[in-house]
Amino acid sequence: MTSHDTDKRMNAIQFRLAACGQGHLLTFWPRLSAEERAGLLDDLAQLNLEAIPHLAKLARGEAAGGHALGELTPPKVVKRESAAASARQMGESLLREGRIAALMVAGGQGTRLGFAGPKGAFPISPVKDKTLFQLFAEAIAGAGKRYGRPVPWYIMTSPSNDAETREFFEANNRFGLASDQIVFFQQGVMPAFDRDGRILLDQPHRVALSPDGHGGSLLAMARAGVLADMQRRGVNHISYFQVDNPLVHCIDPLFLGLHAEAEAEMSGKTLPKADDLERVGNFVMADGKLTVVEYSDFPESLARARNADGSRRFDAANIAVHALSRAFVERLTADASRFALPWHRAEKKVPFVELETGRRVEPATPNAVKLEAFVFDALPLASRTLLMETSRAEEFSPVKNAEGVDSVATARRDLSRRAARWLMQAGVSIPRDASGEPAGVYEISPLAATEAEHLKAAAGRVVGAAEKSAKVYIE
Numbered sequence: 001m002t003s004h005d006t007d008k009r010m011n012a013i014q015f016r017l018a019a020c021g022q023g024h025l026l027t028f029w030p031r032l033s034a035e036e037r038a039g040l041l042d043d044l045a046q047l048n049l050e051a052i053p054h055l056a057k058l059a060r061g062e063a064a065g066g067h068a069l070g071e072l073t074p075p076k077v078v079k080r081e082s083a084a085a086s087a088r089q090m091g092e093s094l095l096r097e098g099r100i101a102a103l104m105v106a107g108g109q110g111t112r113l114g115f116a117g118p119k120g121a122f123p124i125s126p127v128k129d130k131t132l133f134q135l136f137a138e139a140i141a142g143a144g145k146r147y148g149r150p151v152p153w154y155i156m157t158s159p160s161n162d163a164e165t166r167e168f169f170e171a172n173n174r175f176g177l178a179s180d181q182i183v184f185f186q187q188g189v190m191p192a193f194d195r196d197g198r199i200l201l202d203q204p205h206r207v208a209l210s211p212d213g214h215g216g217s218l219l220a221m222a223r224a225g226v227l228a229d230m231q232r233r234g235v236n237h238i239s240y241f242q243v244d245n246p247l248v249h250c251i252d253p254l255f256l257g258l259h260a261e262a263e264a265e266m267s268g269k270t271l272p273k274a275d276d277l278e279r280v281g282n283f284v285m286a287d288g289k290l291t292v293v294e295y296s297d298f299p300e301s302l303a304r305a306r307n308a309d310g311s312r313r314f315d316a317a318n319i320a321v322h323a324l325s326r327a328f329v330e331r332l333t334a335d336a337s338r339f340a341l342p343w344h345r346a347e348k349k350v351p352f353v354e355l356e357t358g359r360r361v362e363p364a365t366p367n368a369v370k371l372e373a374f375v376f377d378a379l380p381l382a383s384r385t386l387l388m389e390t391s392r393a394e395e396f397s398p399v400k401n402a403e404g405v406d407s408v409a410t411a412r413r414d415l416s417r418r419a420a421r422w423l424m425q426a427g428v429s430i431p432r433d434a435s436g437e438p439a440g441v442y443e444i445s446p447l448a449a450t451e452a453e454h455l456k457a458a459a460g461r462v463v464g465a466a467e468k469s470a471k472v473y474i475e
Contacts, residue, residue: 003034009041017044020052021197027355028204036205043207046189047199051338055190056197058345059369070287072302075316077270077389083254091257094237095147101235102140102151102250103221105214105375106133106165106243107158107187113402118161120243121168124399126412126419127443127473132243132399133168136250137175139446143251146454150181151251152233154226156217158187159209185224188212190343192350192368200352200368203360208350208368214242214320215341215373222333230326238329240322240375246411247397247418248321249450255388256323265328265382268292269321271392273312276303281318281376283387290385292318292376316387318376319396332378341378343371393418419444423472426455431470440470448474 010029017023025044032040057063094100108119115122120136123129130138137153144150157165166184169175174182189209191199200208212219217240221227230238237256241248249255259267268290270283277300281292295303298314305313332340350368353360379385390396397414400406419442420430431439449455455474 006034006037006041010037013041013044013049016049020049021056022049022052022199024355025199025201025207027201028353028358032205040205040207043209046209047191047207052199054338055343055371056193058343058371059193060195060197061345069291069293072284072286072293072314074314075270075283075285075290075387077316077387078258080254080388080390083258083388087257087261088254089257090261091253091255092147094256094260095143095151095251095253096149098149098234099236100151100251100256101230101233101238102136102153103217103238103240104136104153104155104243104250105187105217105240106155107161107211108243109161112400113408118157118165118168119399120165122399122408124246124408124411124415125443126416126441127471132246134172134175135246135446136243136248137177139250139450140181141176142447142450144181145447150178152181152183152230152235153177154183154185154221154230156187156220157184158211159189162186183226183229185220185226188216188220188223190216190371192348192352192370194352194368200350201355202351202353204353204358208352210370211372213344213372213374215375215377217375218329218341218378219333219339219373221329227326227330227333236326238324238326240324242320244400245319245321245396245398246415247395249395251450255321255390258388259323259386262384262386264323264384264386265325266379267323267386267388268376268379269319269395270316270387270389271319271396272315272389273317274392276312278317282314283316283318284314286380289380290382290387291380292374294374316389320375321395322375324378328378328382332381339373340381341373341375343373346370346372393421416442419472419474422449422452422455423474425452440472442472443474445473445475 017025106120110117110119110122113122120133121131123131125135140151140153190212192208193199202208237260239251239256241250255269279295281294282298284291284293302314307313347366348368348370349363349366351360351362397411398406399408399411420438422444424430433439
């Protein structure tokens with residue numbers, strides 16, 4: 001880029017920054033190099049300047065974030081095992097018609113797992129050490145083969161892992177998926193504000209930016225042309241999931257069929273909580289609207305409340321698996337100046353550059369406000385919603401920690417347990433150890449099956465392969 005081009009870009013944005021009270025971001029412009037000026041302009045280009053005045057009010061605490069909550073009551077759920085057969089038929093028909101796409105939120109790094117790289121590149125399967133990305137790719141490929149139509153897969157990365165994620169897929173030949181079947185797009189970013197509503201500089205030539213939360217996936221889909229691409233392909237429904245749950249059913253015909261039959265704009269999966277205070281969001285009804293209240297905001301009195309029979313009154317955990325209609329997401333993102341989802345305010349420690357001295361400060365206490373959007377906040381905005389209860393053993397074992405609860409070890413254990421259970425349902429005799437656990441390690445490729453029923457159709461082949469070894473892999 002020439003200095004003339006840089007000056008044109010700077011002149012175009014200077015007035016707009018001043019108009020929204022953020023002209024200080026150009027404080028160090030006169031002393032920046034040409035390369036640094038280009039970097040600053042790139043950062044500024046990522047800001048939605050029309051929305052900044054409202055966001056600054058949130059940062060100052062002058063506007064409310066999140067949905068207002070009234071009286072909370074337990075939600076109604078459809079249990080997986082009692083769902084009508086017509087729902088599965090509807091889901092399968094939508095898949096055969098190409099009306100469904102998968103959306104995976106994969107912006108995280110594997111830092112907490114002691115892994116350098118995108119979290120999805122972490123090896124997790126118990127026998128073959130397949131990565132999270134490979135497991136999901138095989139599930140999506142299997143659905144395409146089963147229903148005779150490739151399922152488009154949209155993958156949201158972050159600025160910190162986008163290049164590595166794309167390189168990882170190419171190095172692995174996209175796990176056999178066609179190049180036009182996978183669409184990568186980047187998560188948006190939000191600036192960090194001081195408590196006076198001024199955007200912070202991370203360096204004299206860089207804005208303090210951070211990812212805008214998983215709710216930002218909806219906004220990013222609009223900005224990156226994903227919604228337009230879905231429309232072009234004829235996709236009407238989106239199967240949303242996050243990268244850290246290897247047990248997730250990426251493409252679930254029953255759930256998607258229930259969602260479509262109910263003409264829901266957004267649906268969710270739930271399961272009973274492990275304990276009263278499990279660190280998961282809680283599905284509730286708030287003033288007649290399906291809503292998620294985070295565990296940190298959920299009153300302990302409600303978390304411990306019991307029904308007359310002793311069962312937990314609020315027992316619907318959010319596992320971050322949703323179905324959304326494309327038209328609903330289009331409606332939420334139609335106004336570029338005001339995203340329909342609320343932004344949540346959190347005070348954090350954010351390094352910043354002092355405008356007076358140019359010195360970079362590493363604060364010891366929270367000094368800044370970060371804003372994030374949560375995808376579940378779309379639920380109260382939907383005209384119709386649906387909630388389906390499923391099984392933890394079948395569909396939920398997130399990889400969040402290196403050790404302990406929700407760790408690498410528990411996810412591998414749960415993958416093996418589920419595979420052993422599916423094999424038993426297909427007629428395979430599974431030996432047990434003294435504690436009653438399956439003896440050995442079991443893994444089933446999602447290309448072979450993504451639910452137990454798929455194995456039953458090939459019971460003879462499966463039995464022959466599985467009864468010969470205590471370390472079993474079915475493909």
